[in-house]
Amino acid sequence: MDLHDLTAAYALDALDPDEAEAYERHLSQCEECREQLAELNESATALAFGTVAPAPPPRLRASILDTAAAERSNVVPLLRRPWVARGLGVAAAAAACVIVGFAVALSQSSRTRVVTVVLGPDRTATLHITGLSSAPSGKTYEAWVIPAGRRARPAGLFSGGGGTTVRLHGTVPRNAVVAVTVERTGGASAPTTTPLFSARA
């Protein structure tokens, strides 16, 4: 079986499972087939637009979105758009302090959210957040310090709501990442959700 010959059939999902597996293994080693597949995939997908498309029942949309929300209900939506560097919501507390990361995002209610990490000369750090809604019932925000190449270390819990200042536990080594996630009340020993915010020191 010449695996190069299977690209069109793979793009059309016309391979039997064992052939598809063999082709996928081949694909990981064949740049030429990857390029050809990208092209043929686009053509095959054009066929999707060649069908009559009756409107799906509205319950389908609701069902997909409800299931998606239930799967990641402990994550609070944060970003309307990528980090936008704008004016700082917090003045650099002291001249010796370094601001290592800040982010501005519009929260769901369109309030501007500013996240600032202020790193002191002794490598202790403070997190300032404005415009962060209160953590959902049964949840808490948890800050993390993640030293390069090491596991995340819990650095404090907070409940949000208006302006929040959190003094992070311990110190923040060079190149460590500071992050915030939503966790169950009481906190977790390791992050279980996608960070709302992260910055490298």
Added chain:
Amino acid sequence: MDRQLAHLSDEALVALAARSEQSALAELYDRYGRTAYGLALRVVRDKTLAEDAVQDAFLTIWRTASRFVPERGKASTWILTLVHRRAVDTVRREQRRRAESLDQAAEPSVEGVEEDAWLRLQRERVQAALRRLPDTQREALELAYYGGFSQTELAERLGQPLGTIKSRMFTGLSRLREQLGEPGTEKSWTSTT
């Protein structure tokens, strides 16, 4: 309906979905849900099974959005490929169309379907491109993509060597690509709505 993310590209929406932004998933559904459902319905020929295939595909998007690599292809291709794969898996598992004759993979009637203007233009464009293919190539593409037949099944049912089926699929897809033109021309299509 809330369409505040309507200005974002598909790829940007996938990136937001990877950050658990539910409204991004909703926007992707609003853009491709109808095409996805039409495709799934064409392949599985059962409304409930079609809904299941679309739901599975969109939840896969939600769960694996962070692994999507824009350099490897368009987000819409990724989404509709997921939908198609689910639909084909379903139809093969259900053995639904095994008893049916090949010509039943043909286009269902437009009658009674209220079509979106832009989707109708897209459909006519793709169908016109298909009509310009030689019959044997069009047949191979339609039976594989809409009928869910594997190349081995097609070779058996059409009484042709496997090599012939492979080359019809390859040449058919390549010509379809030429007929439909480069992605850049799609922009002028969207402006016709």
